[in-house]
Amino acid sequence: MRLLRVNLILFEPAELARPLPRTDPRARHILEVLRRQSGGTFDAGQVNGPRGKATLGAIDPAGLHLTFAWGPPPAPPDPITLLVGLPRPQTARDILRDATTLGVSALHFVRTEKTEASYAQSTLWTSGEWRRHLWTGAEQAFDTRIPEVTSGRRLADVLATLPAASARLALDHYESPSPLSGYTGAAATPHVLALGGERGWSGPDRDALRQGGFQLVHLGPRILRTETAVVAALTLLRARLGLM
């Protein structure tokens, strides 16, 4: 039986032709956790490309020499765009990972009237650390597809660039008349799901969302942490769209 703790290891296409340096965390994982030796194989994937089998060849000072046998290209990503009011960095890390595991095609962390401007200057965003959490989330799901991510743009600017034909839902604990669990939108339509983040939406945010075609929905009377609300809302939407 396959263990639940799977090990898909992702590579950028540009990395495939050269040895993997022994100092790379993936090299240590292959040798020390998977305990592969020369001739051993493991599950690999190309970012936004096919999955396949990697075979470990020679290990020399240049690094681990790998050869790959690739499967077919992946299906397009699930047509869900997630939009979240920019949260504190630790919350953003969880959302980057978990939304990728659950499956979205794009993930926008937006500035709203109530978000904390300083969060956009976190090293999570300035150092590129955010990419690592996407990879962790995709590897967990045994998937190669990495969502498109933006952070720090204004809500209005992101609303102006959403897919035109999408259905749009915004979570709101205070002014929404209907539960997300009762939503009956069409499974074939791309969806945008918006969450206000730690302090919710302001009045002008709600106006912008309503003018942008968003329907306000809620997750019931209990108040969830932002990262828990993301998982709960994506779960209900994916179930509705027949993806779960």
Place this chain on the structure above:
Amino acid sequence: MRLLRVNLILFEPAELARPLPRTDPRARHILEVLRRQSGGTFDAGQVNGPRGKATLGAIDPAGLHLTFAWGPPPAPPDPITLLVGLPRPQTARDILRDATTLGVSALHFVRTEKTEASYAQSTLWTSGEWRRHLWTGAEQAFDTRIPEVTSGRRLADVLATLPAASARLALDHYESPSPLSGYTGAAATPHVLALGGERGWSGPDRDALRQGGFQLVHLGPRILRTETAVVAALTLLRARLGLM
């Protein structure tokens, strides 16, 4: 508008008649985060009892003198029992908090064929630290109700003590024919939801679950972390039961 970052502060009934020591984390929260002074009020709750308003009176060397005005007793907890294969302590912390926020009446961390025996000796369980995560989860939900928790009992022993008339679902990525999102059980029935934890169920575990009346269900093709699967499964079940 009420902020999403609510501040319900819980007290044990035995604590209500005496001053709250200034060294207590709740005292620091009242003075330093809520910035209450003598005469100020905040939302309080009795563990498994009513919510109400607390008024801060004198602050002297004995501590914070509080008086309370209580509302009605809470409704019975939602009739959901969660059963999880004992996970690593950090995962258990998240589950203790998030399952309490989402709402369950009991939470059993069980030993199965594939759980790591050493996890039961973690200070999370031996020091009583686990209770703190329940309080955090309940305060987040603005609720006073704390689930009953056990840890380290054998799966078979817990199965033998489940509510007799309950409907029973076990998450299984490998042998379940049907998605939890398509489950159509009756909303009025108490439910038991079981997750195998990090390494899933063994064959004998599955036999015991089936003999115990459990139906195997899945969360779709993507493999989730244990703590994410708990949130996703509780969300789908609560939505089905009309609680979300």
